[in-house]
Amino acid sequence: MGTPTIIIQNGKILEKNLRKVKFDINDMLEEIRSNGYFDLSQVEYAVMEASGKLSILPKSEYRPLTPYDMKVKVSKESLCANIIIDSKIMHNNLKNMNKDEKWLIKELKLKGYNDLSNILLATLNINEKVVIYEKNLNEKSKDILE
Numbered sequence: 525m526g527t528p529t530i531i532i533q534n535g536k537i538l539e540k541n542l543r544k545v546k547f548d549i550n551d552m553l554e555e556i557r558s559n560g561y562f563d564l565s566q567v568e569y570a571v572m573e574a575s576g577k578l579s580i581l582p583k584s585e586y587r588p589l590t591p592y593d594m595k596v597k598v599s600k601e602s603l604c605a606n607i608i609i610d611s612k613i614m615h616n617n618l619k620n621m622n623k624d625e626k627w628l629i630k631e632l633k634l635k636g637y638n639d640l641s642n643i644l645l646a647t648l649n650i651n652e653k654v655v656i657y658e659k660n661l662n663e664k665s666k667d668i669l670e
Contacts, residue, residue: 526574532567535583545572556580601650608646611659621648632656 531541531552542552553564555578561567569581591598605617613625631654637643645657 528574528579529572530569531572531578532570535565535568541572547572552578561586599651604647604649604655606645607648607654608640608643608656610645611640611643613640618648621650623648 529541529545531538531545531547537549537552542548547555552570556564556567556570559578559580561580561582566582566586567580568583571579571581573579605614605621607614607618607621607623607628613628615625618624618628632638632640632643632646635654635656637656642658643656644659647655649655
């Protein structure tokens with residue numbers, strides 16, 4: 525059992541507490557990015573939990589707006605099924621979504637895909653929305669995170 529340690533308070537980095545949890549700036553930035561914040565100025569508090577996980581409280585103006593905040597009714601969602609992984613059809617997942625290969629091929633053709641070779645991942649949600657992620661082995665990333 526340990527105690528949580530605040531490493532960002534009121535938007536300011538507490539260096540002493542960073543050292544206490546054996547973190548350097550790069551470790552902290554990595555953990556903040558893994559929590560979905562790529563701009564440190566959006567963070568009001570960051571707490572290193574006893575478990576080693578970092579909890580983030582964003583500044584008020586950067587907190588996500590929810591349908592509840594807007595008093596909007598939303599439709600039910602569920603997990604997406606992976607129906608193609610690395611150009612291979614996941615037949616059991618298709619079956620669990622009450623679909624078959626014939627239906628999938630038709631959907632792919634509607635989206636401009638005549639074969640599976642360029643598809644890294646395809647998902648299907650309960651509203652029958654198919655999302656396709658193409659293979660992109662030749663695309664380079666920008667190295668700005670040193």
